[in-house]
Amino acid sequence: MNYQRILVTGGAGFIGSHIVDHLVKLKKKVRILDNLHSQIHLNGKPPLYLNSHAEFIKGDVTNRNDWQKSLKDIEVVIHFAAAVGVGQSMYQIERYVRDNSLGTAILLDILANERHKVKKMLIAASMSSFGEGMYKCPGCHLLQQPQLRLLRDLQKCKWEPSCINCAAMLQPMPTSEEAKLQSPSVYAITKKNQEDLMMSVGKAYRIPVVSLRFFNAFGTRQSLSNPYNGVAAIFLSRVKNNKQPIINEDGAQTRDFIHIKDIVNAVELCIKNSKADYEIFNVGSGIPITINDVAKTVLSLCDSRITPQLTGKFRPFDIRHCYADISKLTKLLGWKPRISFRDGMFEVYEWSKRETAVDLVDDALGELSKRQLQ
Numbered sequence: 001m002n003y004q005r006i007l008v009t010g011g012a013g014f015i016g017s018h019i020v021d022h023l024v025k026l027k028k029k030v031r032i033l034d035n036l037h038s039q040i041h042l043n044g045k046p047p048l049y050l051n052s053h054a055e056f057i058k059g060d061v062t063n064r065n066d067w068q069k070s071l072k073d074i075e076v077v078i079h080f081a082a083a084v085g086v087g088q089s090m091y092q093i094e095r096y097v098r099d100n101s102l103g104t105a106i107l108l109d110i111l112a113n114e115r116h117k118v119k120k121m122l123i124a125a126s127m128s129s130f131g132e133g134m135y136k137c138p139g140c141h142l143l144q145q146p147q148l149r150l151l152r153d154l155q156k157c158k159w160e161p162s163c164i165n166c167a168a169m170l171q172p173m174p175t176s177e178e179a180k181l182q183s184p185s186v187y188a189i190t191k192k193n194q195e196d197l198m199m200s201v202g203k204a205y206r207i208p209v210v211s212l213r214f215f216n217a218f219g220t221r222q223s224l225s226n227p228y229n230g231v232a233a234i235f236l237s238r239v240k241n242n243k244q245p246i247i248n249e250d251g252a253q254t255r256d257f258i259h260i261k262d263i264v265n266a267v268e269l270c271i272k273n274s275k276a277d278y279e280i281f282n283v284g285s286g287i288p289i290t291i292n293d294v295a296k297t298v299l300s301l302c303d304s305r306i307t308p309q310l311t312g313k314f315r316p317f318d319i320r321h322c323y324a325d326i327s328k329l330t331k332l333l334g335w336k337p338r339i340s341f342r343d344g345m346f347e348v349y350e351w352s353k354r355e356t357a358v359d360l361v362d363d364a365l366g367e368l369s370k371r372q373l374q
Helices: 014-025 064-070 093-113 151-155 186-204 231-240 260-272 291-301 327-333 341-352 361-370
Strands: 005-009 029-034 055-058 076-079 120-126 209-214 216-218 254-259 280-283 288-290
Touching: 005 014, 014 029, 014 260, 029 064, 055 064, 064 093, 076 093, 076 260, 093 186, 120 186, 120 260, 186 209, 209 260, 216 231, 216 260, 216 341, 231 291, 231 341, 254 260, 254 291, 254 341, 260 280, 260 327, 280 327, 288 291, 291 341
Parallel strands: 005 029, 005 076, 029 055, 076 120, 120 209, 209 280, 216 254
Antiparallel strands: 254 288
């Protein structure tokens, strides 16, 4: 379908702004709804990179009037506005539920009860909703998805999950869309909730929905002053401020990093291809990278002699390993990631030379520590 009028919520942010730029290049009529939250936009003003060819509405997804104004004549809703931060969500619970769950509910309530022209919707879901990824036991060969690690094991620095059958140390495996959503944090719960709400209402009212479960997104425009941002951006901010990257556990935990350009490509395919309708897709690289290696990459790019600080600490809601099985998106839509972590981080490093990085990580850690979450 050749949709023309597209709304991008969160369109002034990291992922949203890149999507806006791409849609404008495709000659789409793009509208942005964004509240310019101070955690992302420190001065509360539209960023300099905001595309002038897109219509901008400063508003909030928890405000029905802002939704109504933004939805006028819109054919596709790309709903990417959200409060983002696993750790922060564990103490700003009301805000995360309000912004993510209620914000989505208001959109769907309007579509169910008022006139509109919406023909398709995309929702930004999250790999965090999986909790631990899939594993295989090297001893009894049992494929399993563990629960969160036990507190007593973490206190003994036993970081790797064990087999439920023979207690052997498990080996991480790619995690498919069919894995359970165990949602270990408030943030993860709200992202699962958003996905469920969109799919339920979309199917009932015959409005195609696509859920994109993003793994660890990275790229230019990711705020270097948001201490709840992606770990690569946090490490870069620390090094730019001549401070050590702080690593929990032993640093051997892995994540799956996906570059913003690959995300934009996935979004475009999901908009225009009806094969994506009502589907849920993992959007990751399919390649696990240790947090230690993330720090080494950042330090190497910055030509820094700083060494990471391995704390041995842990957060009880954190997972050990989760990386994407991307075969569904590849087979159904022909998508595949093209940008390696190293190449993508080089691009981020070059961009960061012109950016201010206000390091607020110590403040964020203090908030977690006083609640005994760190």
